[in-house]
Amino acid sequence: MKVYQSNEIKNIALIGNAGSGKTTLAEAMLFEGGVITRRGNVEDNNTVSDYNPVEHEYKNSVFSTVLYTEWLGKKINFIDTPGADDFSGGVISALNVVDTGLMLINAQNGIEVGTEIIGRRAAELNKPLIFVVNQLDHDKANFEQCIESAKTNFGSKVSIVQYPVNVGVNFNAVVDVLKMKMYQWGADGGEPEILDIPDSEIDKANEFHNELVESAAENDEALMELYFDKGTLTEDEMREGMKKGMIACDFFPVFCVSAKKDMGVRRLMEFIGNIVPNVTEMPAIPTISGREAKCDPNAPTSVFVFKTSIEPHIGEVSYFKVISGKIKEGDDLTNINNSIKERVSQLYVIAGRNRERVSELVAGDIGATVKLKNTKNNHTLNCKDCDFVYKDIKFPAPKYRTAVKAHDDSDDEKLGELLHRMHEEDPTILIEYSKELKQIILHGQGEFHMNTLKWRLSHNDHIEIDFLTPKIPYRETITKLAQGDYRHKKQSGGSGQFGEVHMIIEPYTEGMPDPVMYKLEGKDMKVNLRGTDVTELSWGGKLVFCNCIVGGAIDTRFLPAIQKGIMEKMDEGPLTGSYARDIRVVVYDGKMHAVDSNEISFRLAGRHAFSAAFKNAGPKILEPMYNIEILVPEDRMGDVMSDLQTRRAMIMGMEVEKGFQKILAKVPLKEMNKYSTTLSSLTRGRAQFTMKFDTYEKVPNEVQSELLAAYQEETAEV
Template sequence: MKTYQTSQIKNIVLLGNAGSGKTILSEAMLFEGKMIDRRGSVEQKNTVSDFEPIEHETGSSVFSSLMYTEIADTKINILDTPGADDFIGNVVSSLHVADLGVMLLNAQNGVEVGTEIQARHLEDLNKPMMLVVNHVDHDKSNFEKTIEMAKERFGSHVTLFQFPVQEGPGFNSIVDLMLMKVLKYPAEGGQPEITDIPAELKGKAEELHNELIERAAENDEALMEIFFEKGTLTEEELMSGIRKGIISRGIFPLFCTAAKKNMGVGRLLQFIAKAAPSPSEMPAPKNSEGKEVPCDASAPASLFIFKSNIETHIGEILYFKVMSGKITEGSDYVNNNNQSKERLSQIFWVLGKNRTKVPELIAGDLGATVKLKNTRNNHTLTAPSVSFTFPPVKFPEPKYRTAIRPLNEGDEEKLGEALNRMHNDDPTILIEYSKELKQIIVHGQGEHHLNILKWHLDNEFKIPTEFLPPRIPYRETITKAAQADYRHKKQSGGAGQFGEVHMIIEPYVEGAPVPSVYKINGKEFKVSVRDTEEHDLPWGGKLVFHNCIVGGSIDARFMPAILKGIMEKMEEG
């Protein structure tokens, strides 16, 4: 198995609204790189990317999946992500380790809501982006409208590298503005015939070609001078300007494909192999010490866990990016999040649910390992010589919540364990046991997100559950001073039990003097404060606890228990 160097590795993430064709594009990419012998389809439930049972049932991606293809002596790691906003956590974690976002636009619909949301995450992380207009072969395809919407949303950085000769069911040819040739595909797709641009499209192609050259020159002052002097750029100069423009987000290259027919996919891969940034060309991330960690194969080894999932008979599979150095099979590393030692007995290249064992992975590569004891999502493993961590992935806040309970009372403990495992796999699922409501509350990105959670509990964990509306937390507050006494007396043999409680409660006022006399219901109560404790309350406000016990009639060791009882009653109301 070949070991790819950092400069030979490209990490891309496929983005786009649901239905834009990410899974089918990834399938065509694998086929072009000869990773698979035949292309699967979503309808036949045999794609490499969507291999989970729930994905077969829903007919759409629910989890991100890692794959790779090899082309032009380059390893392209591909992360296919769900298009639905309910599963945005998978998108965010994938963006964290990718070096280029490939944003698919559905030629029927243009820029959609999912496109906008995912583009914002790309922008927040300052990651490069390229656009791919897919479904150009659909009878409702509108390429020009899609381009118009893309430029309206993403600005003048959108740069055409291709346009279709004819769109709709008759689509089979693309004008390539870098090659200045037409790529004509056979009916079944695959390798195109390269021909000259027809006379009627020559003017349009030359105009767009000049725009492309000008856009590439804008990203480098030296290239701009050459462009003004000669009026054009060589192929090498053009590619240099494009690469710099992509990294700086000064160029958003736009290609077109019909992924289902495998038209335009091979050329797209060739461009990614040549023009996409390698991990070492991207800005170096900072570690917990505030220092940059260059993606350098000669540096001390470090890796970051960006995803995990449980697989039957295998256990937990952890997916990681080699941030620096070289990771080797059978070596020991330190988990700097909890100071535990871990041995990577096996490391893998990943192709969907299939894994290929490899002896080593170089800085910038993506891979997986199994059977680590104390390592989870967002953890950093390093060589013993360094002790930093990488910042965790920041996931979006929940947007939807509901209460959940097992249908069988004996399953409560199992439900808790299952929910914790689901949270480990998908950190956007948050679990809360509300003492106030006496309910388990699950938080997620939407109703569909939590329905998928329930499906896993019912079908994979075999824990029948039901959703309930969260109860409303009615709260009362103290409006005036009140006093109460209670005498506890119990004789059950021996010395028996006896105790008296005398308590006064009143509203807390910031800056109020320590009390000495209370007048309640016509009675006067004198107190002598021996000790005061202040406690900030989880729901806001403050509890000020005055110990007014006289003469040590109650042992000091009972005071924490008294305070605990008060706190419990405050929680219950």
């Protein structure tokens, strides 16, 4: 394969809702570019991109797949991405390294919730979009509805370049209003017959052509002046305007295809080759330091790793984009993230599981290498004297959590290694080894996401696992002031143990005044603050420890031991064994012995005094609350709202967003177990949601009673 120069490289991502036909289009593009000689199909498990066993099992893309094809002397790198929101990590990593998104639209459904969400992600990254209306040969296809919903969601930037002549099972022709020709295909698709537009379509074609001319002219003042002078633009002038509009994300062209029949694919690839911006025409990539890394093959070499996969018989494959300079086989580069040197022993261009070895890749190109020692996703490899560092790809927060346990305890260590590997391949899989909950918690994007992981462990790695209901990381606190004291005394021959501690505990809030006066048992008691130690707790909240000892009742050298004893009980709260937080402790009195007092004595005295006070201080369990944002079609609003009411949700607001209803709510984590599955069932897969931790709040009394009873039963069994 020849070495393509930067101005000959186009990078695109195939994106869209599940079922829109991305993998089928990818197959047609590979076939038309000569990379493969025969088109596969998803049903027969022989496509180039969906080559993993789990993708064959589910007939869906699970991973993003890097591909390339060649057309009109250009190299088109493209990434086939999953459509299911459970695998959105592949979409996000792809959009971060390509320059343009090909947004496929299922002609039966128009803009779906998944389409809108992916479009929002593309907009956040300032990526131009091309809309490709696919499956126009389906008997329920509706092109007009697709365009209407696209303009509702994406605005007037949506501009028709092609429209179908005969939508439905007999689909075989489109009118191209840029070329002002009709393209017609035989039963096998492929190369079209290019015809004059028939009289029955000429008025409609002229109307869309004039709209396209205006859209192209709007993106350049000089073109606008030409348009006013001449009343039209040439095809080359329109191309120039469309390219500028795409770079500015102000022009979204619409194309028509039947990917399964290979109709319209060549013309789409021609547009990509002629008009879609190449890598040198897109904005430079900003570095963390604020400098820009220009796509210049003569600049210092810098590459960014955006994807990792584990391939049988090969091992770890690292996929990267050359941000600047050139990379050659045998180059020694430095991983700027960990200062480790890496040798690039082999370079490949990728078409699914097929790899073609190349000697060099230049700025803007996408490739892969193998067996790097310590380079992972989001790492940067630079040549000597280059210090570029790029922002990490930002992945969505988890929406689903489950506990996991190996069937066989002897597999625990291997399971940990495999989960870590899966996280490297899919950063949206997060593994939490929770000492607090005594569980391994998996966080992901949905139940389908986790079931896919389970399938892979079972079928690929021969480890059987169980999913368990994950425990909730509750917190404990107090709601009122209480006093506690304890004397620890032990004598067993020789030196003994003695320590006595008197303390007051009270709820802590930010900005509360220093302790001065308390009322205990109806009597006022003044305290003299001598020192304060504030501990930021690793699990959230604070412990504020106040030394109010007077007259040397307790030597200051024993105060750290008292505080340590308190922390031991904070680490395992008296109510449910959960972490305690947001408490101020005032140690105001005590006793010690000249011989028998030591650190262990005061640690135990502090621990027991705190525990006694805690139980009398109106103890309360706190639960984690999450903000959720649900995007749902209007006809499913009632079902979703009714379900939220059963989950103790507080509705914070409702908005209309691009044809969908957006519900904003605050919900306890306890009530969100398997919510993604429920929401999908309620809306037939047409709704999406995100969730993010907000705060801890007190549980209702009835919930607290249930939790206390459950904890007592659990500890009794132990």
